[in-house]
Amino acid sequence: MTTQRALSPFETGYFSASARFGSVPVAGMPLFIGSVVRGTVDAGLLRRVLAELAGVHPLLRCRVTTENTLAFRLQEDFRPRLDVTEGGDDAYLRLLNSPQDWTTGLFRGHLLRDGSSSRVVLVIHHGIADGRSAFPLLDEMWRRYTALASGTGGLPAPVESRLPDAVDTRLASVVPDAEITGFLDLVARAATGGGPAPAMLRPDGDGTADDPLGRFALDRVELDTGTTGALLTTARAHGLTVNALLCGAVLATVRAHLEPAAGALPMLCGHAADLRSSLRPELSASTVLNCASGLGTMLAVDAGADPVALAREVAADVRAALARRDPARFLLASQRVRNEAEAAALGARPTIAVSNVGRIPRHPAPAGLSVVRDEAYAMAVGMPPKLSAFTYDGRLTVQVEYDTAVHGRERMGRLGRDLEAALRKIARTPAPAVAAPGFPVTTA
Known part of the structure; x- marks a missing residue:
């Protein structure tokens, strides 16, 4: 014990x-x-x-x-x-x-x-x-x-006293040292390659923590079951996931708020990544433990870019990154940086980050109670703006989360409304009868 x-x-x-x-x-x-x-x-x-x-x-x-x-x-x-x-x-x-x-x-x-x-x-x-x-x-x-x-005496509650091992302790037996070194070598080459820095939303907050509504803010986009279902149907028809469509939509939306207004800009989409499936034996979601890592997709985004085309780029890049086990390698490599250039590359700020938990089943509730929605939030001072998304009981919720000392409520509120409009437009747009080449229709 x-x-x-x-x-x-x-x-x-x-x-x-x-x-x-x-x-x-x-x-x-x-x-x-x-x-x-x-x-x-x-x-x-x-x-x-x-x-x-x-x-x-x-x-x-x-x-x-x-x-x-x-x-x-x-x-x-x-x-x-x-x-x-x-x-x-x-x-x-x-x-x-x-x-x-x-x-x-x-x-x-x-x-x-x-x-x-x-x-x-x-x-x-x-x-x-x-x-x-x-x-x-x-x-x-x-x-x-x-x-x-309900008066049935409740559910069994066995007391557990063994603390679970940390995710990086578990990963050490799964990811060879050579993979971590190889990942750092790739990071080093990218750091010296002189590529453009990701475009960022211009800070327009007041620079203080005195916002009367609180420094940490969220704007919630909630789609009904019909719109959520239409979005899923569109994603499947394109051979994509709803998460990929969400990333494409937010990249196109944020691009419209970036300067200059014309031309292609480099944008980095950050993705939260769950490491549980990378562990052996695989760790269930019911185990309370922090197993979150991340990865990023860098791409050039034109003004007026098609969200579905961006979604395809994101999906292909994420599939390749997961096949390489990049989230696990990123977490372990972050502990072994060899110089400031590698540390800076691993700490590059995304233009926008997306954390999508996926489908949440409807919770049980006793007589007299009805669960309207779930909520989740995690934010820190100076954190880049991000989306938190989940689908509860067939309804997609997307939270735009930000630090108002850096990003003002007015502009971020417009961004959230523009994102909602983009998602509704995608859901209304007739999807192709056959998925695009290279993107087989999925059921997930």
Whole structure:
């Protein structure tokens, strides 16, 4: 039984001041995951469920000690705190912008009440969880809450005390050293090749943290089931995934907001990448652990570029990168940089980043409660603008997330509206009867 273990190099960055993973400032970053529901959530039942979750997932009841080396230490008597407050969207934004104290634990809950609606938010230190494991944790929360509310005595909650090994510790037995060195050699050649830097959205924030609505912002694009289904049909007809279409749409949208307005510009699309399938044995999404890495697609984007054509470029590049195991190599190579040029290349800021969790099944809910939507958020000071996307119960949600001290609300709001218009246009456009050559129709 492992009740304490040292943090790995990858995990250490999330608990070290001013640390970055690639272009992302990760130190102390919180991960918010939750649901908006119609009806009243019972705070007492929710507290019991949070305690069950912490018992089943040992990292949730850890704290980080600093004696000699950073280490996770299991707290057998840990009970997650649940704060209950009044408020709706504004209260939620204040929560997203509130500083988090991780000294006593890495997991807590918030229950916001707003008239006939409730909002349940789980707050998790990003160093112990990623988006891929956070959504299954949220679903488990609802399954446990529903079982307790039904009066059946709840679900089994076996207490687990063995801490899972870190993702980079697991990868060390999967990725040979030669692959990591080869990846760094490619990075070094690219760094000395003199290629153009990615175009960036011009900063137009006020340069302060004094935004009255909170420094960290989001604009939500929500498509109904009909539009989401039409988007999926279009993607399949082109032999693409919805994620590829989303990347193509956002690249074309952001290009329209870049200067100069005419001509092709180099753009870097960042992608969040889940490493669970790279591990042997493969790690399930239900294991609470941070297994997130990333990769990037660099391409030249003309003004007025076709989103579907861009989606094809992105899809081909991502397929090749995954075949090379670039996300795993990137994570390990980041720990072995040999000079400042390699560090700068690995830390290149994307023009826009996309994190798509994929399809989320509808959560169970007891009588009197109905889950309206899920929400997830993770942002840090100076972080590049990004999209967080997921499809819940057949409806695609895309969140445009940004730091208002760098990017102003007015321009980013227009960008979000333009992206929604682009996605709706793609969904309305008749798709070809046969997929384009080289892009067989998929069912995923």
